[in-house]
Amino acid sequence: MTGWKPVIGMEVHAELETHSKMFSACPVVDSVTAPPNTAVDPVSLGLPGTLPVINLQAVEYAMMVGLALNCEIPPVNQFARKSYFYPDLPKGYQISQYDRPLCINGWLDVEVTPEGGEPYTKRVRIRRAHLEEDTGKLTHVAGGSLVDYNRAGVPLLEIVTEPDINSAAEAEAYARTLRSILQYLGVNSGDMSKGVLRVEPNISVMHPDDAEFRTRTEVKNLNSLRVLFRATEAEIERQIGLYESGGEVQQATLGWDENKNRLVVQRVKERADEYRYFPEPDLPILEISRAWVAEVSAKLPELPEAKRARFMDELGLNAYDARVLVMEQAVAHFYEAVLAAGANGKSAANWITGSLFSLMNANGFNREDIEKSKITAQQFAELVKLVDGGALNKGTAATVLNTMWETGADPARIVEEQGLAQVSDTGAIAEAVARVLAENESVVQDYLGGKEKLFGALMGQVMRAMAGKGDPQVIKQTLTDLLEARRG
Amino acid sequence: MTALTELTLSQALQQMREGALTSVALTQAYLDRIDQLDDTLHAYLTITRESALAAAKAADQARANGDDRPLLGVPLALKDIFSTRDVETTCGSKILQGYKPVFSATIVERLEAAGMVLLGKLNMDEFAMGSSTENSAYSITRNPWDAGRVPGGSSGGSAAAVSAGMAAGAFGTDTGGSIRQPGAMCGIAALKPSYGRVSRYGVVAFGSSLDCPGPMARTVTDVARLLQVVAGYDPLDSTSMTLDVPDYVAGLTGDIRGLRVGIPKEYFIEGIQPEVEQAVRMAITQFERLGAELIEISLPHTEYSLPTYYLIAPAEASANLARYDGIRFGPRQELGEMWPTYKATRGQGFGAEVKRRIMLGTYALSAGYYDAYYGKAQAVRTLIKRDFDKAFQDVDVIVTPTAPTTAFRIGENTADPLQMYLADIFTLPASLAGICGLNVPCGFDSEGLPIGLQILGAAFDEATVLRAGHAYEQATDWHSRRPML
Numbered sequence: 001m002t003g004w005k006p007v008i009g010m011e012v013h014a015e016l017e018t019h020s021k022m023f024s025a026c027p028v029v030d031s032v033t034a035p036p037n038t039a040v041d042p043v044s045l046g047l048p049g050t051l052p053v054i055n056l057q058a059v060e061y062a063m064m065v066g067l068a069l070n071c072e073i074p075p076v077n078q079f080a081r082k083s084y085f086y087p088d089l090p091k092g093y094q095i096s097q098y099d100r101p102l103c104i105n106g107w108l109d110v111e112v113t114p115e116g117g118e119p120y121t122k123r124v125r126i127r128r129a130h131l132e133e134d135t136g137k138l139t140h141v142a143g144g145s146l147v148d149y150n151r152a153g154v155p156l157l158e159i160v161t162e163p164d165i166n167s168a169a170e171a172e173a174y175a176r177t178l179r180s181i182l183q184y185l186g187v188n189s190g191d192m193s194k195g196v197l198r199v200e201p202n203i204s205v206m207h208p209d210d211a212e213f214r215t216r217t218e219v220k221n222l223n224s225l226r227v228l229f230r231a232t233e234a235e236i237e238r239q240i241g242l243y244e245s246g247g248e249v250q251q252a253t254l255g256w257d258e259n260k261n262r263l264v265v266q267r268v269k270e271r272a273d274e275y276r277y278f279p280e281p282d283l284p285i286l287e288i289s290r291a292w293v294a295e296v297s298a299k300l301p302e303l304p305e306a307k308r309a310r311f312m313d314e315l316g317l318n319a320y321d322a323r324v325l326v327m328e329q330a331v332a333h334f335y336e337a338v339l340a341a342g343a344n345g346k347s348a349a350n351w352i353t354g355s356l357f358s359l360m361n362a363n364g365f366n367r368e369d370i371e372k373s374k375i376t377a378q379q380f381a382e383l384v385k386l387v388d389g390g391a392l393n394k395g396t397a398a399t400v401l402n403t404m405w406e407t408g409a410d411p412a413r414i415v416e417e418q419g420l421a422q423v424s425d426t427g428a429i430a431e432a433v434a435r436v437l438a439e440n441e442s443v444v445q446d447y448l449g450g451k452e453k454l455f456g457a458l459m460g461q462v463m464r465a466m467a468g469k470g471d472p473q474v475i476k477q478t479l480t481d482l483l484e485a486r487r488g
Numbered sequence: 489m490t491a492l493t494e495l496t497l498s499q500a501l502q503q504m505r506e507g508a509l510t511s512v513a514l515t516q517a518y519l520d521r522i523d524q525l526d527d528t529l530h531a532y533l534t535i536t537r538e539s540a541l542a543a544a545k546a547a548d549q550a551r552a553n554g555d556d557r558p559l560l561g562v563p564l565a566l567k568d569i570f571s572t573r574d575v576e577t578t579c580g581s582k583i584l585q586g587y588k589p590v591f592s593a594t595i596v597e598r599l600e601a602a603g604m605v606l607l608g609k610l611n612m613d614e615f616a617m618g619s620s621t622e623n624s625a626y627s628i629t630r631n632p633w634d635a636g637r638v639p640g641g642s643s644g645g646s647a648a649a650v651s652a653g654m655a656a657g658a659f660g661t662d663t664g665g666s667i668r669q670p671g672a673m674c675g676i677a678a679l680k681p682s683y684g685r686v687s688r689y690g691v692v693a694f695g696s697s698l699d700c701p702g703p704m705a706r707t708v709t710d711v712a713r714l715l716q717v718v719a720g721y722d723p724l725d726s727t728s729m730t731l732d733v734p735d736y737v738a739g740l741t742g743d744i745r746g747l748r749v750g751i752p753k754e755y756f757i758e759g760i761q762p763e764v765e766q767a768v769r770m771a772i773t774q775f776e777r778l779g780a781e782l783i784e785i786s787l788p789h790t791e792y793s794l795p796t797y798y799l800i801a802p803a804e805a806s807a808n809l810a811r812y813d814g815i816r817f818g819p820r821q822e823l824g825e826m827w828p829t830y831k832a833t834r835g836q837g838f839g840a841e842v843k844r845r846i847m848l849g850t851y852a853l854s855a856g857y858y859d860a861y862y863g864k865a866q867a868v869r870t871l872i873k874r875d876f877d878k879a880f881q882d883v884d885v886i887v888t889p890t891a892p893t894t895a896f897r898i899g900e901n902t903a904d905p906l907q908m909y910l911a912d913i914f915t916l917p918a919s920l921a922g923i924c925g926l927n928v929p930c931g932f933d934s935e936g937l938p939i940g941l942q943i944l945g946a947a948f949d950e951a952t953v954l955r956a957g958h959a960y961e962q963a964t965d966w967h968s969r970r971p972m973l
Contacts, residue, residue: 042591046811048584049571049593049690051725081807083853085830092810145826147815276853278862281696281804283726 004243005206006236007213008165010124010174013198014157014188015134016061021153022133023052023095028154031137032194036148044153046090051282054079058155059102059286061187062131063296065157066103068181068303069126073293077102077286079131083276087147088136096158098277101130102288109305110177111323114169124174125162132156157187163202163213168232172225175199176327179225180304183329190368193223201232204249205239214239214249220266221255231256234263307332315345321353328367337377343384351384355398359405374408375401383411396420396468424471426478429462432470433478436461437486448487455479492517493653494970497562497710500656504551504561511551511561514656515544515605518563522607522654525973528635530627531649533568534576535608543605550603558717560603565655567646568609569616570596570701571690575606579692580614580624580642583812583837585819593690594725595659595701595718602717607655611645614839615809616666616694618642619911622902623841630898631673632971633937637895640670640911646704647674652973657705657714661691662925663698664797665891665915671704671927672890672940677711677957677967678704680915682947683922684729686715687722693808695801696727698919707967708928708958712736715950731948739951740958745779747956750883754790755914761893767931767939768889771960775887778959783883787875792868793916794909799852799865800920805842806849812837844905873921880946885956888914890927890940914942924950928957929966938966 020027024043031039043050066073080098106126113119136152138145159178165171179197182188190197204216219235222228231254239249253267302310304326311322326332331352338348356375357367365373383401386392392400392415403414415421423429436458437444447454462475492514495503503509519537526532540563547561566572569579571589573596578584592600600606613623621629621644629644631637632652639648643660647670650658660667662680671678679702686701693699703714716737721730751772756765776782814820814833821832838846852861879886891911901908918925923946930941941960945953961967 042589045816047571047589047591047817048577048579048587048692048811049589049688051689051727053724053726083807083810085810085813087813087815087826090811090816091807092813093807272855274855276807276850276855276858278803278807278853278858281727282693 003208004240005208006166006168007163007204007206007216008171008232009163009202010161010165010171011200011202011218012159012175012178013200014065014159014182015196016058016155016157016187017189018055018057018061018155020055022055022058022131022155023153026153029150030194031148031151031154034150036146037150039150040152044090045149046092052095052280054283054286055155058131059288060296061155061185062102062129062157063288063293064185064300065159065182065187066106066129067293067297067300068185069103069106069108069129069159071103071106071126071129073103073288074100075288075290076100077288079280079283079286080277081280084273086135087145088138088152090136090149090152094132094135095280095283096132097130101128103129108174108177108181110170110173112167112170112173114167122164122170122173124164124170127160127162129157129159132158165201168229168236171201171232172229175228176225177304180327180329184301184303186301192225195223198222199228201228201235203232203235203239205236205243207243215251217249217251218253219256219263220253223258227256227258231263238263304329304332311345315349317346317349321349324353325349328370330368330370334370334377334380338381338384341378341381343381344388347384347388348381351380351401355401356380359401363405373405375404379404379410386411386415390424390471391415391422392420393422393468393470393472396422420469422471423466423469424474426474429466429470429474429478430482432465433462433475433482436465437482444483444486447483455483493521495656496706497656498707498713501559501562501713505556511544511547511563511605512541514561515540515563515607518607518655521652525652525654529630529632529648529652529654531610531629531639531645531652531654532565532608533578533580533611533626533645536575536606540605540607547603547605555603557601557603558713559599561605562603563605563607563656564599565607565610565646565649565658566596567612567643567658567660569612569661569692570609570659571692572596572606572609575609577609577692578626579616580612580626581837581839581842582625583818583834587817589690591690594687594722596690598718599659610643610649610658613642613644613666614842615692615805616642616661616663616699617805617841617845619665619669619908620896620898620901621645621670622898623839625839628898631895631937632973633675634895634935637897637937638673640673640891640895642666642670643704644670647671647676647678650674650676650704650706651971653970657703657710659701659714659718660704661694662700662702662915662919663695663801664919665912667700667702667704668915668925668927668940668942669891669912672929672942673895673938675929675938675940675966675969675971676704676706676927677708677929677961678702678927679711679715679950679954680918680925681715681719681950682924684727685924685948685950686718687725687728689722689724693804695804696808697804698801700919708926708954708961709737709740711926712740712954712958715954719950729948734951736951736954739955741955742959742962744775744956744959747775747780747885747952748783748883749775749780749956750783750785750879750886752785752787752790752879752886752888754787755888759892760889761933763931763933764889764891764893764939768887768941771930771941772887774960774963775956778963780956785879785883785886787879787917789868789871789875790917793872793920794913796865796868796872796920797912797916798848798909799861800869802845802849803852803862804849806846806853809838809842809846841905869920872917876917876921876923876944876946884945884952886944888942888944890914890942894933894935894937894939918944921947923947924953926953926957928961929969930960930964931966932969
C-alpha cells in the first residue's frame with residue numbers, strides 16, 4: 001500500500017439562498033419540507049414558450065463566493081445549454097455556463113489536522129465557479145417514479161478545484177472551510193443532509209512511477225463531512241487495493257450507502273458524456289463591470305480567516321481556540337455575542353471550547369446548533385463574569401453550567417437558589433481549615449515530616465468541608481499559613 | 489364575401505368608432521365566413537366561437553362607456569404557436585395535442601389588453617418547420633387563390649385566414665421567412681419585425697435566436713396598427729430591446745421622395761420564376777416614380793444563408809424540442825420504463841420534418857462536429873449580418889422578391905426537402921441578420937397567383953420599411969384584390 005498518492009479534485013454544488021429561482025420570479029422554498037410541486041411556475045416547469053431571465057441576486061452571491069475564493073471575475077460571462085434527457089430536467093437541457101464561467105483561477109488555504117499528525121496549511125487551487133440551475137427531484141415508489149419540481153431552477157453554484165487534494169483529511173478540511181465561507185457570506189446554510197450543499201470528490205491514485213493521472217471515479221450522495229471523509233478514504237483504499245491485486249479502476253460514479261456504510265457503484269461510464277453545449281440563445285452575454293465587482297467586494301463580510309486573525313491579535317486567543325471558534329459561523333456568532341455582553345475574551349473562549357462543547361457533544365448537539373441550546377449568550381457571559389469576578393469557583397461553575405443547560409435559568413439565580421456562591425470570607429475559611437487540621441493530625445504530621453504532596457489531600461478536605469464553595473486561592477493561602485505556623 | 493369581412497382592419501375599427509358597426513356584428517360575420525370557407529381551406533385549428541362573441545359583446549359595452557383602446561372589438565386570429573391561456577396550443581404537432589397553457593404569451597396579453605377579439609388558432613407547419621403548412625400534423629391549409637396550392641408556410645394558416653377574409657388580421661412567426669413567404673403566396677401585407685422588437689415570451693420556440701412574431705393583414709396600415717400594440721420591451725424576454733417604439737401609423741406619410749432603395753444583385757438569380765422577377769422589377773420602377781433613389785448593392789454572402797440557417801436553426805431546435813417528453817404536458821406513450829416511454833412519446837409525437845431537423849441539429853452540436861458546423865455557421869452568420877450593416881450605410885431599404893416562385897402545388901415539393909428549403913432562399917438572410925422585412929403584394933402571375941415584394945430595413949427601423957410599403961401600396965392596387973371564393 002505504500003507509495004500510492006491519492007489525487008483528488010472536488011466538485012461542490014452549492015444552492016444559493018436567493019428569494020427567487022435562477023431564471024424566474026418563482027420563489028425558492030425548502031425543497032425537503034415543502035409539499036411537492038408547490039413552488040413552480042411556467043418557467044421552472046419548462047412549459048413551451050417560456051424564457052429565462054437572469055437573477056442578478058444569484059450573480060451577486062456567486063461573485064461574493066468567487067471573491068472570497070480569490071477568483072478572477074471575467075468581464076464577459078455567458079450561459080450555455082447542457083443537453084441531456086432526464087425527467088427531473090424540465091427543458092431537456094440545463095442552463096449552465098461552459099467556456100465563459102463567472103469565476104476563474106482562485107485558491108483557498110485550508111488547515112488540515114490529520115489523525116495523529118501535526119496540523120498544516122494546504123493551498124487548494126480553484127479552477128472555476130459557475131452558475132447554473134438545479135434540477136427537480138425524483139422519488140422512486142412502487143410502480144413508478146414521482147417528480148418534484150420545487151428545486152428545479154434554484155440557483156446553483158458549481159465550484160471546481162484543481163486536483164490538488166491528496167488525502168481524505170484534506171478533502172474534508174477543504175469542504176469544511178468552503179462551507180464555513182458560504183455560511184459567513186450568507187449564501188448557503190451548509191446543510192449537507194438537505195442537499196443544499198453537495199460535495200463530490202473526483203478520486204484517483206498515483207504511483208510514484210506514473211507520468212500521468214490514472215482513471216478517476218466520482219463519489220456522490222455524501223450527506224455530511226464525516227461521510228465525505230469516510231467515503232473518500234474507502235475509495236482511495238479500494239483503488240489501491242484494485243491496483244495492488246492486478247486489477248483496474250473503471251471510470252464510474254459511486255455513491256455512499258448510508259445503511260450499509262459502504263460505497264456502491266451507481267453508474268459505470270463507458271464513454272465520455274455528450275452534452276452538446278452551445279451558447280444559450282435566450283440570454284444575452286452578461287457583462288460584469290469592474291465597478292460592480294468593486295461594489296460586491298466592498299460588501300463582503302468578515303470571513304473566517306480574517307476573524308480568526310482578529311481573535312488572535314485583539315483577544316490573545318491561541319490558534320486552536322481561534323480556529324474552532326470561527327469555523328462554524330454559529331459558534332462565532334455566539335462567541336461574539338458573549339463578548340458583547342461583557343465577558344473576557346480568553347475566559348469566554350475557554351469556557352466555550354471546553355465545558356460548553358463537552359455538554360454539546362454529550363447531548364448530541366452539532367457545533368452549528370450552539371444557538372439552539374437553552375443557554376443564551378447573555379447568560380453564558382454572566383457565568384464567565386461570575387467566575388472571573390471570584391464569585392464562583394471553576395468546579396461550581398461547571399455545575400451551574402450543567403443546570404443552565406438543563407433549565408435555561410440565569411446563572412445568578414441558580415447560584416442563589418442552590419447557595420453555591422463562592423466563600424472568600426477569611427474567617428469562615430480559617431475556621432474550616434483549623435477544623436480539618438485538627439481532624440487529620442496524622443496527615444499534618446506526615447506533611448510536616450516532608451510528605452509535601454499531602455498538601456493536596458488537605459486542600460481537598462477543606463474544599464469538601466466547605467461544600468466546594470470556598471475560594472481555592474484563599475483556602476490555599478490560609479492552609480499554607482496555618483501549616484507553616486505549626487512548624488514553629 | 490359579405491361586406492363586413494371585406495373591410496380592412498382599419499376601416500372596421502373606424503366604423504366601430506363612429507358607431508356604424510358593432511364588434512358583435514363584425515365578429516359574427518367573421519365566424520360565418522369561417523363556417524362557410526374553412527372546411528375547404530383548413531386555416532383554423534381551433535375556433536373560439538363562444539369566447540369571441542363574449543369578448544365582442546364586452547367590447548361593444550366598453551365602447552359604449554367611452555373605451556377606445558387601439559384594437560377594441562377587432563377580430564383577430566393567432567398562429568397556433570402562441571400560448572393562449574386555457575385555449576389549446578398545439579404548434580401544429582401531435583406532441584402538444586390537448587395542451588392548454590396556464591399562461592398567455594406576452595403578445596397575447598398585449599393584444600387582449602388592447603381589446604382584441606380572438607377568433608381562434610391558426611394552422612401551421614409543425615413547430616414552424618416548413619414552407620408550405622403541409623407539415624401540420626392536423627390538416628393541410630389550402631391557398632385561397634387556388635385550393636390545389638399551398639399557402640406557403642410556416643404561418644400558412646395565418647396568411648390564408650387573412651387573405652380569405654376569415655380574420656381582420658393575424659399574427660404569425662418568422663424564423664426563416666415564415667411570415668413573409670406565406671404573406672407573398674397569399675397576397676397580403678406581412679411583417680417580420682427585427683429580432684428583439686417583439687417579445688417571444690410564450691411563443692413556442694423553434695430557433696431561439698431567429699424567431700420573430702409579427703403581424704399579417706390586408707394592408708400595411710393594418711400591419712402598422714397591429715405592430716404598435718405588440719412592439720416593445722418585455723421584462724420576461726431578455727432578448728427583447730428596451731428601445732422606444734415609434735408611432736408607426738403616424739409614420740405612414742405616403743412620401744418616399746429621396747428614399748434610398750437598394751437592389752441587391754444576388755437576389756435576381758437563375759431559377760427565379762420569370763413572372764416573379766418581372767413583377768418585382770416593375771415594382772422597383774414604381775419606387776423610382778415615387779421619388780426614391782435606386783442603388784445597386786451587393787450582399788456577397790447571400791449564397792451561404794441557406795446552409796448557415798439549416799445549421800443554426802436546427803441546432804437550437806434540437807435543444808428547444810427536448811422538453812417534449814410527455815412528462816409534464818402533452819400525450820405520453822406510457823411504456824413503464826423511462827427510455828422506452830421517452831422514445832415512443834417522441835417517436836410518435838413528432839412528424840418527419842421535425843425529426844429530420846432534430847437530427848440535423850443534434851449532429852451539428854455533437855462533440856467533434858461543433859466547430860465545423862455550428863461554430864462555422866455562427867461565423868458566417870456574422871458575415872451575413874455585416875453585409876447588411878454595410879449596405880444600410882448607403883441605403884434606407886432593400887427591395888427583393890419575397891419568394892422565388894408563386895404558390896406551388898400541394899405535394900409538389902414534399903418529396904424533396906432541399907427543394908422545399910429553397911422557397912425561403914430570399915427570406916433567410918434577413919432572419920440571420922435579425923433585421924426587419926415586409927412583404928407587400930406586387931402583382932400576379934399568369935395563373936392568377938399573387939407575387940410578393942420584400943422590403944428589408946435596418947434593425948429596428950420598421951418605421952421606414954412600413955412607410956415604403958405603404959407608399960407603394962397607395963400607388964398600386966394589388967393589395968385590394970381578393971381571391972374569388
